[in-house]
Structures are given as structure tokens and as C-alpha cells.
Amino acid sequence: MNSIFLLQIALILCTLLFTVGIIIYLKQQMQLIILPNEHIGQKLAHPLLEQPSPIQMHDLLQTNSKQQLLIFTDTACPHCIPSLEQFLETKKQRKLNISFSILLKNGQKEDQELYRDNQTNMRIIPVGEQIIDAFQIQEFPYYIMVEDDETISYAAPFPDGLYSRRPAN
Incomplete structure (x- = not known):
């Protein structure tokens, strides 16, 4: 026992x-x-937010367009095309007047057909790693708004926060 x-x-x-x-x-x-306590409840901001663009827009886009939304995509990204389609639909519904260009990572001429749309005049620019690195893009898709003075006013992997800043027409 x-x-x-x-x-x-x-x-x-x-x-x-x-x-x-x-x-x-x-x-x-x-x-x-x-995460440490100082990051609880916060999303870390993009390091270039409110900073000058690392590349002059005229040099990158070959245009004199002032304010520009840069949409970084990758041909290997399964979310990029649906995200872009959603952006275009919201832009159309809200009648937003936003100039934008699609920067296609490692894009080739034939890849541009993936994004072709007869209703929207999209600028599709193939870019390499140096542009992606200059803008410190870590994920795709990624939306960056460059203002007239070439400062970055918006940077996020989705355009939702951008809509609240732009009134519908």
C-alpha cells in the first residue's frame, strides 16, 4: 500500500x-x-512614407504627370491581378481621378497583356530589382502615392486607405 x-x-x-x-x-x-509592447496596436509604417521619392517620377515614368499612384505588381503574384481589378472597379464606381502606373516586376512585353484593359488607359512599366529595392517593396501588390512635390503620401499593400483621402466625383 x-x-x-x-x-x-x-x-x-x-x-x-x-x-x-x-x-x-x-x-x-x-x-x-x-511584438514588443511599443508595437502593439500599431502597424509599422513604410520607411519612405512622408519622404522624398527615391527616384524622380519623370525619370521613372517618362511623363510630366504630377501626382501619381504607383502600383507595384509581380507576374508571380496570385493576388496582384484581383487587387488591381478591385482597384479599377472602385476607381470607376467612385469616379476617382487618379493617375496611376503599374510597375511590373521583371515584366516582359508579353506580360503586359495580363493587365490589358480596353476601357482603361493603363501605363505598364516593366521594372527590375533596383526599382523595387529603391522603393523598399517587400510584398506585392503594393500601392505608393507620390505627390506633386515628389513626396510619398501613401504606402500600403492595398489601396483602401487611399480612397478615404480622395473624395468621389
Whole structure:
């Protein structure tokens, strides 16, 4: 009877030690995953937001158009075309007067047909890694608004925040 009691106590102690070990391990793993307190409730802003454009718009777009929305896409991105279609539909519905250009990462001439639209006069510009790196693009699609004075006023992987800044016509 005594030996069964000691065995039960030993099992309980082993279970407690094992549980404490798992809790300590999980706590350490959570510290690696969770952002520090200063980032809770915040989305980190794009590093070029409110900064001058790293490339002059005239040099990039070969146009004198002032304000310009740059839509960075990649031919390998499964979300880029649906995101662009949604942007075009919202632009049409709200009658937004936004000049925009699509910057197609590693795009070739034949890739431009993926984005062809008879109703919209889209500027499609194939760009390489140096342009992507200059604008510090980490994901696709990515929307960057460059103002008349060549400062970046909007940068996000979706255009939703841009709509609230632009009144519908």
C-alpha cells in the first residue's frame, strides 16, 4: 500500500515538473513571436512614407504627370491581378481621378497583356530589382502615392486607405 502511494506521488511530481517545463518552453516561444509592447496596436509604417521619392517620377515614368499612384505588381503574384481589378472597379464606381502606373516586376512585353484593359488607359512599366529595392517593396501588390512635390503620401499593400483621402466625383 505504501509503495503504491509513493508511486502516485512520484507520478504527480513528474507530471508537475513536465507541465512547468512545457509552460517555460511555450513562454519563451511566445516571446519570440509577440511584438514588443511599443508595437502593439500599431502597424509599422513604410520607411519612405512622408519622404522624398527615391527616384524622380519623370525619370521613372517618362511623363510630366504630377501626382501619381504607383502600383507595384509581380507576374508571380496570385493576388496582384484581383487587387488591381478591385482597384479599377472602385476607381470607376467612385469616379476617382487618379493617375496611376503599374510597375511590373521583371515584366516582359508579353506580360503586359495580363493587365490589358480596353476601357482603361493603363501605363505598364516593366521594372527590375533596383526599382523595387529603391522603393523598399517587400510584398506585392503594393500601392505608393507620390505627390506633386515628389513626396510619398501613401504606402500600403492595398489601396483602401487611399480612397478615404480622395473624395468621389
